[in-house]
Amino acid sequence: MEQVLSPLAIAHQHVVFEEGLALDCGVHLPRLTVAYRTYGRLDAARANAVLVCHALTGDQYVAETHPLTGKPGWWEVLVGPGRAIDTERYFVISANVLGGCMGSSGPRSPRGEEGDGQALWGTDFPPITIRDMVRAQRRLIAHLGIERLFAVIGGSMGGMQVLEWAATYPDAVFAAIPIATAAHHSAQNIAFHEVGRQAIFADPDWQGGRYWQSGRTPARGLAVARMVAHITYLSEQALTRKFGRRVRAGSSVLGPYSDIFEVESYLQHQGSSFVHRFDANSYLAITRAMDYFDLAAEHNDDLASAFAGTKTRFCLVSFSSDWLFPTSESRALVRALNRAAANVSFVEIETDKGHDAFLLDEPDLARALSGFLAGCAEHARLA
Amino acid sequence: MEQVLSPLAIAHQHVVFEEGLALDCGVHLPRLTVAYRTYGRLDAARANAVLVCHALTGDQYVAETHPLTGKPGWWEVLVGPGRAIDTERYFVISANVLGGCMGSSGPRSPRGEEGDGQALWGTDFPPITIRDMVRAQRRLIAHLGIERLFAVIGGSMGGMQVLEWAATYPDAVFAAIPIATAAHHSAQNIAFHEVGRQAIFADPDWQGGRYWQSGRTPARGLAVARMVAHITYLSEQALTRKFGRRVRAGSSVLGPYSDIFEVESYLQHQGSSFVHRFDANSYLAITRAMDYFDLAAEHNDDLASAFAGTKTRFCLVSFSSDWLFPTSESRALVRALNRAAANVSFVEIETDKGHDAFLLDEPDLARALSGFLAGCAEHARLA
Structure with a gap:
């Protein structure tokens, strides 16, 4: 067993939205806390923000030592000075998802209205969706004074959030990079x-x-x-x-x-x-939120209509040996984006590392990301 | 929850070998019980016996109502009068594996030497191997007065037993049909x-x-x-x-x-x-026994030498959508058998039903089995 700090002993950087958040399940979360981290500097035009969305067991500690485990950030191979997601060029934001356990509102956070610090939500925390997670991130982005994200990037459940961002707030996303993901969870x-x-x-x-x-x-x-x-x-x-x-x-x-x-x-x-x-x-x-996710179902069972009229530039990435989110799922997304006449590129990376490849030091992934981002930066006339 | 009989209330047909069994782990099991069922009649030449080996959670109730669950036997679709494994032609034998819980010696059977009916082996039951299972079956076969089996057939772990039979007792197996199996378990x-x-x-x-x-x-x-x-x-x-x-x-x-x-x-x-x-x-x-199984390791890491000089006729079957024991594992076995100059045929059956296909009403499987058995019966000059 590793020696780690007590999870509740850590103070995470966060913002509280006292007005709460209306959730897909119909419940109004009375108070919304979003824990987050940023890397790099927001430019004067507020145009260089890149939101990194984490996967099921990830968190906001993308590019720094993790406060609980003492290990490197989960995407330090890709995010940092001179890296594919270059923090000298981009202002990188990452938030702990709604429902998470690293400082954002979730089952482990206090039920504020009861005024009792010991009473936690537990399983009384209302069921949440990927769209709810994205709505919470949207609040954070607005709080940081950003209207439009230069890019939203994420793998696995992070990729689901990227898709939801592009579908729900198309004007707020210049470029979207969903990696090793799908428009819904399969029965398996x-x-x-x-x-x-x-x-x-x-x-x-x-x-x-x-x-x-x-x-x-x-x-x-x-x-x-x-x-x-x-x-x-x-x-x-x-x-x-x-x-x-x-x-x-x-x-x-x-x-x-x-x-x-x-x-x-x-x-x-x-x-x-x-x-x-x-x-x-x-x-x-x-x-549960991952299992519920069904982007087509949110748009009259027509995946293409989720992206109707979108101006966002998409780059989808899959890994040849990923059997959890196989390439066929990314191809289905590409076909839907094509039907929506979206600007989309797609890379299948040959690797034997499976789904995990998006977290690993995979040079082809780094090249795909940095190349696509550089191209988008030119189009966006980023400084 | 289904209503079923208490497992310990059932008297299974069985034979006891008081001399016990020497196991691969070095322990001598003091008393060996083999529970079994037979279907059809042994011919005068004692030449028409077909041993059906069951998988991890199967048992000896191959072609009759299961005494605990009341459901049909697990292979009634293939074993019975006029079926692919025709009990009007073949004498079908099936034994609960050593280590099982349907009457053969295993963790749920009494530790005989303690003379206390309540004391069960539990996890004190010595670790067993697929070869130990086959040795126990060999005792049963001898007890039934059979020297050579016309065929040994089984899927999944049953297929491992088929391979072990052919490797350990080559002269006792005229035909071997390993289905949806492998020479060892993969890391996955x-x-x-x-x-x-x-x-x-x-x-x-x-x-x-x-x-x-x-x-x-x-x-x-x-x-x-x-x-x-x-x-x-x-x-x-x-x-x-x-x-x-x-x-x-x-x-x-x-x-x-x-x-x-x-x-x-x-x-x-x-x-x-x-x-x-x-x-x-x-x-x-x-x-554990399935994980331990490694036929090449038992033969100086040379799978072909497991079958050196074999006269057994092999028919391997795999299913295209089986990802637990994929076709590539059967192909590796075929290559080894070819190196051993064995008589081998191989069928990959196209189906989307996965590993489970060997238990289901799969017409292609029935045709492959009945055809191969008929051909072998001709060569064996079976009546």
């Missing part, structure tokens, strides 16, 4: 998420979601959820290349019931290290 | 099994494997294990075709945290119905 994607949720529900320490009162959290259930999800982030080839059937040092096949294969201890580590930095109820809420 | 296969095991370990009712003493079984953990495994048995296309993103009647997106999508309630049903008929410790032991 939902099924894998459901296994994770059932693992959390099955943990008696989940206690109907009110675990914060007892001090015991459903760590074992959440770890199992993380383990199964992690398999879907990697390709079969990547697992074979990294671990194959190698047996752990000091371990032997036909020994007692313990982790024998390296891939087993790797997965167990993925599970146990995750539970220190993530909240089980946030995991439930955010996986 | 191990990873999915490990998630299931961790879900069982995480259930406090597992109680270190000694749950039979308390009357509480790790049903929730075992259900989660079944759910994740079940996803791997189906293709993404099959899940989309069967469920897509359909919402359950009476349910709505953005409602409370419950199963909203049909695929979720389907999976939950797969999990909850499974725990009534299966033992968690058996699940641990058998998944």
Whole structure:
């Protein structure tokens, strides 16, 4: 187990919108907190802002040491001075999603109106959608004095947010880069998420979601959820290349019931290290939001109409070995964008690293991003 | 929850080998029980016996109503009078695997030498291998007065047993039909099994494997294990075709945290119905045996040498949408058999049903089996 700070001990940079937020489910969230980080400087024209949207278990600590884990930011390979998303040129913003557990309003944040610092939302936090997340980000952007984002970029669930940004606020997005994503979750994607949720529900320490009162959290259930999800982030080839059937040092096949294969201890580590930095109820809420997401359904079952008349420039990226959000999903989006006569380019990157490739040091991804952004900057007459 | 009989209340047809069995792990199992069923009649020459090997959660009830669940036998579509594996022509034998929970020696059977009917093996049952399972079946076959099997047939883990039969007792197998299987488990296969095991370990009712003493079984953990495994048995296309993103009647997106999508309630049903008929410790032991299986490693890392000089006729079958045991694994076996100059045919069946296809009413599979068996029967001069 890694030694990490208590999640609740950290003060995240944030802004509070006392007017709250009307959610898709019909509930009006009485008070909206958005935790965020920025990198680089907003130019005088307020035209160089790039919003980076994070994935299911990501957060706003994109390009700096993570305050809980002490590890590098999750996209430092791509975001920073001189990097593909160059913080010397762009003003990079990233917000913890609504429903998250790193300072934005979510199951782990206090129910403000009860005036009791100990009372947290837990599973009473209203169900949220990707569009709700985007609405919360929109508030943050306005708060920062920005009317139009130069670019919105994100992978996986971050890509869903990019699509939702482009569909909901087309005039506020000059360029959109949805990476390794889809217009909706497939039955298989939902099924894998459901296994994770059932693992959390099955943990008696989940206690109907009110675990914060007892001090015991459903760590074992959440770890199992993380383990199964992690398999879907990697390709079969990547697992074979990294671990194959190698047996752990000091371990032997036909020994007692313990982790024998390296891939087993790797997965167990993925599970146990995750539970220190993530909240089980946030995991439930955010996986739900991903499963609900259906951009076509939001537009009369016509994906193209989500982008009707759009002036946004799109660059879609997929990875050849990603079986969670396969290239076919990106192609379906490209076809819809073509039907909407949108300006769209598409790159499928050859890699055996699976869905996880969007988080890794993948030179082809860096080249695609920096090239597309440079081209857009020219069109936008960015300084 | 389905109403089923208590697993321990059933008397399974079985044979006891008091001399026990020497296992690969070095332990001598003091007493070996093999529960089995037969269908059809052994001919005078004792030459028409077909051994059907079951998969991870299968059992010996191949072609008759299951005594616990009341459902049809798991392979009634293929085994029976006039079926592809014709019980009017062949004498079909099926045994519960060593380590299983339907009457053969396994974690749920009594530790005989302690003379206490209540004391079960639990996790003290020694770790077993696919080869151990086959050795136990070999005892049964000898007990039935059979020297040579006309055919050994099985899918998934059943296919592993077929391969092991052909490699270990080549003279006892005239024809071998390994279906939807592989010479070893991949890192991804191990990873999915490990998630299931961790879900069982995480259930406090597992109680270190000694749950039979308390009357509480790790049903929730075992259900989660079944759910994740079940996803791997189906293709993404099959899940989309069967469920897509359909919402359950009476349910709505953005409602409370419950199963909203049909695929979720389907999976939950797969999990909850499974725990009534299966033992968690058996699940641990058998998944381990599958993960350990490595036919090349048993033969100096040379898969071809596992089949050196074999006279067995092989027919391998794979399914185009099976991603758990993909066609590439069958092709690797075919190449090894070719290097061993074996008599081998190979069929890849086009289907979107995934790994599960070997259990379903798949006409192409029935045709492949009956055709191959008929050809072999001619060569074997079967009456």
